[in-house]
Amino acid sequence: MKISPSVKVSSMYEKEGVLYVTWSDNHKGFIPLADLDLTSNEVVMLNGVEQSLKKLTKKRSSNGYSEKINASNPYFLWDSNSMESEEKSHVVFEFNHVMKDTKCLLQLIEAFEKYGVVQVRNCFGNFGACEILAKRIGMIRTTIYGDTFVITNNPEVTALESRVYTNANLPPQTDLPYYELSPEVIVFHSIEKAEFGGESFFVDGFHCASLLRQHAPKHFDVLSNVRVPFRKNFLEKGFDMISNHFVIECNPDTSAVERIHFDEGNRQSLNWDLPVENKKDFYDALRSFRDLIFDEKNRFEFMMDRGDITIFDNRRVLHGSKAFVGKRVIEGCYLDWQSVHGNYRSQMAKISK
Numbered sequence: 283m284k285i286s287p288s289v290k291v292s293s294m295y296e297k298e299g300v301l302y303v304t305w306s307d308n309h310k311g312f313i314p315l316a317d318l319d320l321t322s323n324e325v326v327m328l329n330g331v332e333q334s335l336k337k338l339t340k341k342r343s344s345n346g347y348s349e350k351i352n353a354s355n356p357y358f359l360w361d362s363n364s365m366e367s368e369e370k371s372h373v374v375f376e377f378n379h380v381m382k383d384t385k386c387l388l389q390l391i392e393a394f395e396k397y398g399v400v401q402v403r404n405c406f407g408n409f410g411a412c413e414i415l416a417k418r419i420g421m422i423r424t425t426i427y428g429d430t431f432v433i434t435n436n437p438e439v440t441a442l443e444s445r446v447y448t449n450a451n452l453p454p455q456t457d458l459p460y461y462e463l464s465p466e467v468i469v470f471h472s473i474e475k476a477e478f479g480g481e482s483f484f485v486d487g488f489h490c491a492s493l494l495r496q497h498a499p500k501h502f503d504v505l506s507n508v509r510v511p512f513r514k515n516f517l518e519k520g521f522d523m524i525s526n527h528f529v530i531e532c533n534p535d536t537s538a539v540e541r542i543h544f545d546e547g548n549r550q551s552l553n554w555d556l557p558v559e560n561k562k563d564f565y566d567a568l569r570s571f572r573d574l575i576f577d578e579k580n581r582f583e584f585m586m587d588r589g590d591i592t593i594f595d596n597r598r599v600l601h602g603s604k605a606f607v608g609k610r611v612i613e614g615c616y617l618d619w620q621s622v623h624g625n626y627r628s629q630m631a632k633i634s635k
């Protein structure tokens with residue numbers, strides 16, 4: 283279909299919150315007023331044609347919901363002390379409330395975006411609850427591990443093969459950096475708690491990156507300008523996943539830190555096409571960042587009891603756990619922010635009707 287650049291609005295009228303438009307080539311269209319970002323609720327102007335609107339119309343969502351759900355709700359960057367103080371109480375929710383009360387769901391999403399980690403209590407500790415809650419928040423993203431996955435210690439797996447399936451400690455990491463776009467949200471549900479140990483801990487990667495930028499700007503520059511390969515050769519499932527990323531990924535327009543890729547278990551330095559001198563600079567910078575990530579002063583640590591769910595932002599928050607005795611079972615799944623944001627806007631529109 284060809285559209286002439288000379289086509290203009292011929293006429294329009296408003297009826298029950300919808301603007302009906304007839305164009306000069308005689309084709310017709312309509313625009314829900316809620317979709318227009320009106321600065322005035324009384325007049326709309328299209329191609330110089332003015333239409334008075336009879337009644338006030340609520341917009342579908344407030345201004346500022348673009349990349350973040352609420353631009354006036356900045357990230358709260360935390361360390362151990364600041365999270366353990368009063369902030370901790372802002373990140374705890376009840377499963378039943380989140381499932382039944384839309385306002386509570388919206389509060390959870392807002393807190394999640396602000397802090398990068400939220401806890402949901404009383405989720406029953408049965409397989410399937412993780413998926414139910416995840417679908418309340420957004421849409422599950424399938425990965426090479428399936429729609430949902432189980433993390434438990436398996437005596438047949440050695441730490442050399444994969445630490446995830448042993449009772450060894452798991453150092454802080456972001457998940458799946460060997461994807462071109464790593465999953466952005468992780469949901470973990472504690473099905474069985476270890477007899478001893480196995481505490482979970484989380485690290486605000488944006489906070490660590492901010493410290494690095496402040497105290498070691500050259501190291502920050504290296505980590506945000508050198509791409510490093512990550513790889514997962516998952517032959518039993520028929521995948522060999524490889525992707526290159528900046529350890530600290532910044533927005534090219536604003537320079538704001540947008541994503542951390544840190545997973546020493548899956549960083550692939552073999553066949554890395556980078557001059558040796560640059561590799562030395564990279565490893566110096568990585569050590570500096572690693573020191574901040576491993577510093578216990580930057581950890582938010584707690585025990586996930588049976589029936590506890592933790593949701594965390596895989597773009598920002600690194601996760602790990604301590605070694606344990608006994609059996610520990612976690613069911614997990616992934617989502618992306620896009621579906622969480624979409625759900626947020628839709629639920630917000632429903633309650634503001």
Ligand SMILES: [Fe+2]
Nearest residue numbers: 455456457601
């Ligand atoms: Fe992980």
